[in-house]
Amino acid sequence: MTHPQALKVVIADDETPARSRVRDLLEDCASSFPIELVGEAASGRELLALLGKASADVVLLDIRMPEMDGLEAAQHLLRLPEPPSIIFTTAYNDHALQAFELHAVDYLVKPIRLRRLHDALSRARAITPLRLDVLQRIAAEPRKHISVPERGKIMLIDVSDIRYLRAEAKYVTVRTAVREHLVEESLSRLEQEFSEQFVRIHRSCLVAKAHIMGFEKDSIEAGESRWLVLLNGIDERLPVSRRQQHIIKEFGRNLQ
């Protein structure tokens, strides 16, 4: 029986028994206010796919999940046109909890108590939405994906597939071997987050270290020559600015 005012909830947890426990508790809560279980997801990816099809008011989101953890999934979720409220769940006091306290992020510690769940859900619609910058600060590890909103859905690009990131007027172009995407992020923040995988070759361009094939000298411009970087899988060659030319040496050294 679905109530028009029912609170729409999604459970995301990789462990089947953990999901069934929350389901039981939601049924118990349903006696005091209407709840509709929209769906369950066993991974961050499944969750994003689910919310591309259905809308939800609240996501009960497990932090430790394989492939894409809760903290990353939440960052992608916030790019939805109408992001749901997020209540994190976790089995153990990991480092994130302190940060949650600090930034007043909602969370529940597993095993979840009925009372706590009840309280959290009853104020779920009122809680201040999560802020992306707060989440980014809490997440200790860089994301494994970059999300692109597309027709109300979230499309995910594997960071390891990206060849380069280039700042445009208001967006950043994300180039994979297959195509280009535009994302609304700042290049300097991306540079900070992915400093392990990407290197800046130009004021407005980061390239993936793993995809660099080599460098070649471009002598088209009269008098002055410049270096171009060759990337695996794409024909495009990107210029290396004078200031960043030291990376060519460093790259050569790493090859030896």
Added chain:
Amino acid sequence: MASINQNSVGTLLPDFRNLGVMLRVLMIVTGLTLVAAILKASNWAAVIQQWIGITAIVQPIAILSVLLLGAANSWLHKLEYRSAVSIIVLAETAITVLVLRFGALVLDIEMDDAGRNALLAAATTIMLIGYFNLRSRALSPALAEARLQALQARIRPHFLFNSINAVLSLIRAEPKRAEAALEDMADLFRVLMADNRKLAPLENEVELCRQYLALEQLRLGPRLRIDWHVDKMPKDALTPPLVLQPLLENAVYHGIEPSIEPGVVSVNIYHVRDQVHMVLRNPYRKDGSHHAGNKMALGNIRERLALHFDAEATLQARVGDSEYEVHITIPYVRAER
């Protein structure tokens, strides 16, 4: 639960069948003969001469003693510490006198001062026993420390809370399975909180591992597959408790949990002559998370193996392309029933 009692007597008196102990005895005796040679000789050239002379008499005594003590090992360990020590000292004196007599007959060595040599033998024996006594005392706090460390590092709190959560989820729908799971948890924590300085039969450890994995199976379902190869396992072999369980916990944490795809953890236990081999394998992903916890568990187990078996036990960890393997070898010491 059958287990060998490694009480104060057991630990103060060395295990004479242990290769490390035998080597230590022979090395120390050799060192002493060298010192004696240097004392006796008047110049460097004479040192070698003297040493050869002393060694010809002392080494047969030392080797014979090591063999006899090895043979009498389990009998000696049943005695009280004082009686065991008296018997060993008397036996050593007797061996020395006998070897000297025999040497006098066969090699035509002069046997003028058997009394002096017997006294030297007794003194050396007492010194060696004292050394092993001090060594085991020096190591036993480390053993207690290792146990404590083990307890803290061992069961990840993450596992405890997830398991409780899994049991809670079963109570309404499948109370029978919830009961079984709680029983497994009780057994697991009983062992974790016990005094784990005693060696215990391998079959107990394997049973513990099964209980642990049953709990993980509850949470992970089809994602966790376990391949047991324990048909040729020597059930009565003695191992330090909690030698396999923490490794399996690592295997699940690093090999199974980070993936949505099902993974196989394999356990292979067998013995070749007097050595027991335990081989654990789990899937491994290069991009995987930090391995600090893993290193800590390995170091901990390696330390405990060394405390119990000295140089006779080894632990090797190997990272393959898609697989992680830990191979433990321990001497096959049988539990007494």
